[in-house]
Amino acid sequence: MSADRLYKLCQRGRVRRVQTGGNGREALYDVESLPEPIRVQVYQRISDREAEERAAEPLSQLIEIDSAAVRYYSDYEVSPGVHLPNARQQLYAVNCAVLNAIIQLLKQLQSQGKVSLQSFWQQAAESALRLRDVWVNDLPTNPRSLQRKCQLYQSQGYESLIHRGYRNSNARKVDSEEQVSLLLHLLSHYNNLDDTMVARLYNVISDQQSWPQISASTVRSWRIDHQSLIAYGRKGETRYRSEQTMTVRRKRPTSALAMWSMDGWTCELLYQSTNGKRVTTYHNRMTVVVVLDVSCNYPIGYAIGEHESPALIKEALRNALLHTRELTGQMLRTNQLQSDHYAIKTLSPLYAAVAERVTPARVRNAKAKPVEAYFNYLNTTYCQTYSNWAGKGITTRDGKQPNVDALNALRKQFPDRQGIIAQISHIIEQERTLKHAEYMELLEALPAQHRLPLSRESYLLHYGETTQRTLAISPQGVRPTLLGIRREYDTFDRSWREHSSERWLIKYDPDDLSEVLAVNPEGTLRYMLQEKYVQPMALIERTEGDARELERVMTYNKELERDTRQALLDHRTRAAAVINTTQQQLPLEGHEQIKGLLGRLVLVDSKGQHKDERSRELRPDPLEADYTDEPLETLEVETSTQTDTPYDLLW
Structure with a gap:
């Protein structure tokens, strides 16, 4: 068969070429596709x-x-x-x-x-x-x-x-260290230069250095071979850590309250708002701070506001503590709290009060926080089903964004501020309802040694509301105005009234005003105060428990008066010992005794009389142990022309 005939047969598809020839290879053809006379010769x-x-x-x-x-x-x-x-x-x-x-x-x-x-x-x-x-x-x-x-x-x-x-590297156009450094510098530039621009800028320098010129295809090869190196400059530190660095594989906790993860999220739901100029805008979004128990992604606490702030974070943690009380009957702390570094100095006391350990995630390391993935879950599962959904972020491609024309047509149906708060709250409550049974099982699995109660005092100190002004102690205790009502609080702690010169800030829980915490401005003194029991004036209106509470107050007052009197007598006894010792050591000549004490002080005798005794001579010092009520007929008082001394005043 001639070569021309074989070529034509292959061109027409009647003979199949399996392998082309050239460069040391032989052309191979499928024997079964050859014409029958040729195929017979092959088999022979x-x-x-x-x-x-x-x-x-x-x-x-x-x-x-x-x-x-x-x-x-x-x-x-x-x-x-x-x-x-x-x-x-x-x-x-x-x-x-x-x-x-x-x-x-x-x-x-x-x-x-x-x-x-x-x-x-x-x-x-x-x-x-x-x-x-x-x-x-x-x-x-x-x-x-x-x-x-x-x-x-x-x-x-x-x-x-x-x-x-x-x-052989002789054919490389980019070979020396200077050439490699220049090319990699251009490839890693933060402006994200394309291959053609990198080649153009490189060739400007290569002309001056007598280096070979390069093309865009050469730049592309270098960009592919050094993708990890140049990603840090082209995409930034955050993207580099997210896409290039190694990720630690972790497993979820096996019990509730082992770890909470907290962060703020600008919810992808739009609402309408009218400003002071009566202009209504429809692009507004609320911020939600979510405290997530990562054992089963249970939203243990949340708070909704205009923007993320320390106050909003405090409200979310407060909601988490209150929810633990709803589930278990007492406020429980978490063993570990993961947060970001936002206002970390201001919020550290709040974090320490709610968690045994606080472990802030690394700055701009979103993949380390489980709550970040949970936000995407909420956006996809719930928010995407609403007509006021805003999309999946501004960096997402258009294929995952809602129709802008449809949003414009429906914008007047968007909820207002209260409506969007109700919408977001409904989403969180749905999540709690769906995961309630699973979360209660995880609470049962929490070991007893890791069950951390939160005291009422600590809760009020860190998460309670605070009065605007300080208050002084009065016979009625303290009388703050809480939620527009004047209330009275007191305590049976004996040391409370020893600080009557202090002024107090009152920390309270708006949901439970039965107890408040009194703290001085310096924060060195704290007292838990109970709301005072209200006794009826009329005896016929007394109910069960009134007598018991009245007796409690009367007993406290008796014991307080008795102990105060006894403490004063003890001080007088010790002072008398000091004065008597001093009297023996110092000469009394030339010192005038104090007269007319009863003219200044109303001190009655054993019969309750005062005027008769006032006309008598000065009695001996009542601090002395041999004092009697009998009048002293022979009391001699030395007089002196000298002025009184401090010793005279003590006497």
């Missing part, structure tokens, strides 16, 4: 082909894979960290195996003394070609070239088979 020559294969059997029997060659090509690095392609590794290993067999066969024939090198290399080249169906190789089909290849392999070893394109 099969016997001759089998005979040639039998002649090549000595070489095929000697071929064995060289394990050392396999390891060498597997570990070979074209450049630091870049290995040979897998197909090349296999091809070079087979080439080594075939060359080793050829060398071994040549040595066997030379030892027999009967070998023609020209004939040997001719047969070796033909054998290597025929063995390609089983041992895929790319050894030269020319006998002389195969001989040179074998000699080079014997002298240089495995590396001689590696193509010079992998070993």
Whole structure:
């Protein structure tokens, strides 16, 4: 068959070419697609082909894979960290195996003394070609070239088979450290230059430095090969950490209250608002601070406001504590709280009060916070079903955003501020309802040693509302105005009235005003105060419990008066001892005694009389132990012209 006829048959699709020829390859054709006369001739020559294969059997029997060659090509690095392609590794290993067999066969024939090198290399080249169906190789089909290849392999070893394109760097246009640094600097620029612009800017410098010019395709190859390196400059620190750095794999807690994760979210629901100029806007969104128990993604606390602030975060934590009381009957703290670094100095006392350990996430590391993924879940599961849905963020592609024309047509149906708050609250309450049973099981699984109650005092101190002004102690206790009503609070703590000179700030819970916390402005004193029990004036209106509460107050007052009187007498006794000791040590000559004490103080006698005693002479010091009510007829008082001394005042 002529070459022209074969070409035409292939062009018309009547003969199928399996492999094209060129570069050491032979063209291969599907025998079954050839014309019948040609196909018959091919089958007639099969016997001759089998005979040639039998002649090549000595070489095929000697071929064995060289394990050392396999390891060498597997570990070979074209450049630091870049290995040979897998197909090349296999091809070079087979080439080594075939060359080793050829060398071994040549040595066997030379030892027999009967070998023609020209004939040997001719047969070796033909054998290597025929063995390609089983041992895929790319050894030269020319006998002389195969001989040179074998000699080079014997002298240089495995590396001689590696193509010079992998070993030779002379053709590189970007080779020196200065060239590499310049190109990588342009590729990592924060303006995200495209390949054409990078090549243009690089060539401006290369003209001055006499460097070879590069094209955009060269830049593209470098950008692909160094993608991780240039990502830090092109995308920034946050994107680099999110996309390039290693992520720690973590598992969820097996019990509730083990860990809370908290963050703020600008809810993707729009509402309408009218400003002072009577202009209504429809692009407004509320911010939700969610406290998430990550054991089952249960929203244990939340708060809704205009924007994230310390006050909104405080309200969300307060809601979480109150919800734990609803579920368990007492306020419980969490063992670990994960937050961000927003207002961390201001909020640290609040975090420490609600959690045993506070572990802020790394700055701009959103993937470390489970609550971030929870926001996406809320947006997809709930918010997307509302007609006032705003989309999935401004950076999301248009295919995941709502129809702007439809939003404009429906904007007047958007809820107002109160409506959007109700909408968001409904979403959170739905979540709580769906996960309530699972969360109660996780609460049961919480070990007793990790169940951390929160005291009422600590709750009011950190999460209670505070009065605007300070109050002083009065006989009625303290009388703050809470929620527009004047209330009275007091305590049976004896030390409370010892600080009557202090002024107090009152911290209270708007949902429970039965107890408040009194704190001085410096924060050094704290007292829990109870709302005073109201007694009826009329006896006929007294109810059960009134007498008990009245007796409690009367008993307290009696004990307080008795202990106060006793403490005062103890002080007087000790003071008398000091004064008597001083009297014995200092001379009394020239000192006038104090007269007319009863003229200044109304001190009655044992019969309750005062006026009769006032006219009598000055009695001895009542602090003395031998004091009696009998009048002293012979009291002698020394007079002196000298002025009183401090000792006289003590006397």
